[in-house]
Amino acid sequence: MRSANILHNPKAGEGEYTKKKLLTLIRNAGFECSYSSTKKKGWDDVEAAADFVVLAGGDGTVRKVAAVMLDRKMPIGIIPLGTANNIATTLGITGEPKDIIETWNNKNIKKYDVGRIYGLKKAEFFLEGFGYGVFPRLMKVMQKKKERLSDSPEKNLKMALEELHDIILNSKARYCKISLDGADHSGKFLLAEVMNTQSIGPNLNLAPFADPGDGSFDVILIAERQREEFASYVHNKLHGIEQAPVFNILNAKNLDIYWEGRLLHVDDEILELKEPVEVKIKLQEGVLEFLVPEHPSESINAIEKAKAAEKPSSANSA
Known part of the structure; x- marks a missing residue:
């Protein structure tokens, strides 16, 4: 080689x-x-x-x-x-x-799983994560503030965490109908995230033990009752304190998701739908190989x- x-x-x-x-x-x-x-x-x-x-x-x-x-x-x-x-x-x-x-x-060589997406016209797969709620909202806010971003990654991460903290405190929890390998986990959530990596966005380490080659996604569902815990986690991270997240992590290979909202993200891309749609996700094992x-x-x-x-x-x- x-x-x-x-x-x-x-x-x-x-x-x-x-x-x-x-x-x-x-x-x-x-x-x-x-x-x-x-x-x-x-x-x-x-x-x-x-x-x-x-x-x-x-x-x-x-x-x-x-x-x-x-x-x-x-x-x-x-x-x-x-x-x-x-x-x-x-x-x-x-x-x-x-x-x-x-x-x-x-x-x-490390084999890397990929999430195949069915039901969206503009996205067919993801490597990092797929989700609804506060994170795609953050991405939309940061897009609007693009001209304020600096050449310093550290300053940009700090700005993103500040914005996320405000979004968590002010966002409305939405109903999400979600099935993981056939088991129903529906409810109202601030965030519903299907993760393939340990962190998303501004280094939010929501799935610290995620392994993108283990044949399973880590699914994080943060409910309304966990709002203060979520805000506290981001606040601590903003001040340099790495706190282990306390949110439950579920595992699944196949998912069906319907979110009562039109905004979602696929990796680092925001999608805004005309109307909510049901999305199916299937894990495809070991499609990529990394050194x-x-x-x-x-x-x-x-x-x-x-x-x-x-x-x-x-x-x-x-």
Whole structure:
């Protein structure tokens, strides 16, 4: 695995990583590579002769490229340069680009599930999440304030969390008819989110143990009675306090959802419907393959060891 196609969003990461800089880093690691900007026509003409594809950008870039890679069995390496990087973070791809590039030689592959959507004309799949309620409302507000966004990802995340806190306190809970693998979980909710990654949006870590390759979605339903808890979680995050979310997490492969509202999101895209519709979601296992820093089994072992270390010994607890 020595040759790669680089697909780069040159605007990601404040433009710090230019075409020249990326090519230098990747070639210095011993890889041959070609380059395409996702901002120019023809970027999606991926060379079949390459061993793998490199995505340099944020979550939007990953989704954009995934749309043309769903039916190709070609490993994907990510250099996360976006604001949130929810997909890369869930996959354990963090740190400096130089260090990430060096891990590609390990050839550790992580299969990645995709959510297929039925019932919407403008969206067919999702990688991160699909949902209704306060989160798509936040996305709409942030779109209107686009001109106020700065070059600093940290400042933009802070602004998003401030807006989300206000939205949570003032939003009306809506009725959602939802079936998870045939079981009814309908009710009135502030948020109904089908998650494939551990976090969405401004790094909301609502599904801390989500695994996009485990053959199941994490479904979070936040009811009216949990409004204050949700607002408190966002308030703490806004002030640098990472609090473990206390919301119940359900698991499902197949879902039927009808939300009494017209606004929803599919990954980082907002959709506003003419009228509410019933949507079906089906999990498609292992459609994508990503290069990750360590073997998934090693990650699981590391998590288990960390959990064990946190537990008091029988002697201490006696």
